[in-house]
Amino acid sequence: MTKPTVHDIAKEAGVSLATVDRVLNARAGVRETTIAKVQAVIHRLGYVRDTSAANLARQRQYRFAFVLPEGPSQFVDTLRAALKEASSPLVADRLVVQHVTIPTHDPHAIVRRLQSLNPARFDGIAIMAPETPQVRDAVDRLKEAGLAVVTLVSDLPNSTRDHFIGTNSIAAGRTAGLLMGRFNGGSGEILVATNSLRSRDSVERRLGFDAVLSGEFPHLRCLPTVESYDDPNRMVAVIRDVIALRPDLVGVYSMGAGNTQIVEALRGAGAAGRLSVIAHELTPTTKDGLRSGEIAAVITQNVGHLARSALRVLRTLCDKTPIFEAQERVRIEIVLRENLP
């Protein structure tokens, strides 16, 4: 009992190869009754299209654009590397990928960059961009132009994007909160820091973090969020001050970028290792922090998985085949010193 082919179906249904082909590819010119007949046979024989043969015959090319913020960001760098790796011709066939960088904080420039992409030259696009109405509209326009669109890492919830590949920020914040609570049995204060509260991710993480902490660990008090506005010096200075002025400080939750500065400031204040530091995203800095004990835990997502998932989803969207949801769900991972990958 070998795998059925289109020939088997044609023979079995008593029609020609051409008709089977028309049914399979939903082309016009087949009577309803014949379609039903052919599909019955397809179902009965358990025929599944050989996608590699189909792609070969069709000379299929998947032309994708990856739109990522420009540096410097260790996280984006690792993500970019993962995307490059996952789209290398050695592991993925028939892929033509273009990498596009966008300015981090200028919505209009982002929109211009997106508009400069010729939709006819792409089949799909994966985009990581801050949520603004302008960006959302630009994404919607790409979708209207017929591209498959997935958002990466941070979502654009009210856009028409097909899929979001990333983790739930509220749940990530809740996870950080639960860890912080479990790590600190006694009472004390928690410093929460980020580079910017303008990003939806930071706001949501804080939301989740606070919800768990106030609900389950009332003995821990959260200080107002400290923002660095991407200014390294400011971050170092603020943290130094907080440590000096707050003797009850037992933990630090770093929600955004700038972990290098936070670790540096803690080290400078002699507080490294004494406080429970929880940060996001596995990068060279946070890995070092875990190894040295200066960071207690890192909440992260597997960038390799993120990259491969984006590619798989874009491909299946182009193929209009069903998405294997279980495989695409990106997990919120907790990394300690002992389970560093």
Place this chain on the structure above:
Amino acid sequence: MTKPTVHDIAKEAGVSLATVDRVLNARAGVRETTIAKVQAVIHRLGYVRDTSAANLARQRQYRFAFVLPEGPSQFVDTLRAALKEASSPLVADRLVVQHVTIPTHDPHAIVRRLQSLNPARFDGIAIMAPETPQVRDAVDRLKEAGLAVVTLVSDLPNSTRDHFIGTNSIAAGRTAGLLMGRFNGGSGEILVATNSLRSRDSVERRLGFDAVLSGEFPHLRCLPTVESYDDPNRMVAVIRDVIALRPDLVGVYSMGAGNTQIVEALRGAGAAGRLSVIAHELTPTTKDGLRSGEIAAVITQNVGHLARSALRVLRTLCDKTPIFEAQERVRIEIVLRENLP
């Protein structure tokens, strides 16, 4: 600039298609100098074989056997389901998979079962089996017969298997130890339980757990390992006794199967939620335990990843192409209530 094909290479190297084919597939009958010339062109043009076209032409079939212990085990059940899902024709082409079950604790029966497999009917085998000299030898014989062999979940370190797909048990134990230490700031006693210390995994987990606890958290004292020998009643009884007799108990580390009984016993003793319970493997029981707060953390590995990785590695072993190590490394995951997948 399109993707180079064998034709391009033939033209560029000034040889015929047949010669290119001989070089590519390492067939005999080509002079060394010609081989070098062709390979230089291959390298220069950046040719990569179109594996799907190649497989199509070759009528390649990957015939794999998955050898797993027979039930009842929630973990093996979820793994089996993941394997089925990952090898469904919808997601993986040219795969013919046979599932084989082996008795859990009878090495000779396992060996008989392995010997009954006709090596000529398979290209590769993934096996999860307890480590004994007999099993190791049987695996070596399959390897000698020309099969690709990977061990799954628990390794057979001194066998000739090609690859191990799973996590490092010592590191998993260390991770559990670190979590247990961080979760318990004050002093107290830790109960360590497993169904059997005869399995290498349990021994290694205990090793890692103890190393971290004694090294970094000397205020926590580990009690001797409690073994249930797969007897549910025994487990319930022992735990009940320990809880009654040990008022200083602050944590429970469950290294093996039998989490259902452990949770049940804790609940019966009114200790559920008061103790830090750390268990292994995400199953219906441990998920419920996390949700209810009766289990504080679960150390696990992503069975979906495990399954897909096993398939990928077996395939690349058959193709004799390089393995993409980064993708195949199975991570030790930490799951709390808030990051349940």
Place this chain on the structure above:
DNA sequence: CAACTTTTGAGGTACGCACCTCAGAAATTG
């Protein structure tokens, strides 16, 4: 029933590669 439209069939070519044969060229040997 003729004139028409819609369906269907037969057949071809192509995709990129594997694998085969056979004849002839080139290199090696005696």
Place this chain on the structure above:
DNA sequence: CAATTTCTGAGGTGCGTACCTCAAAAGTTG
């Protein structure tokens, strides 16, 4: 130098599918 042996080229077929054309069959309409 001839006789061998070793390489190489030309050509073919097949894998399962896509997509095309043209003619013939079936169905519909007035």
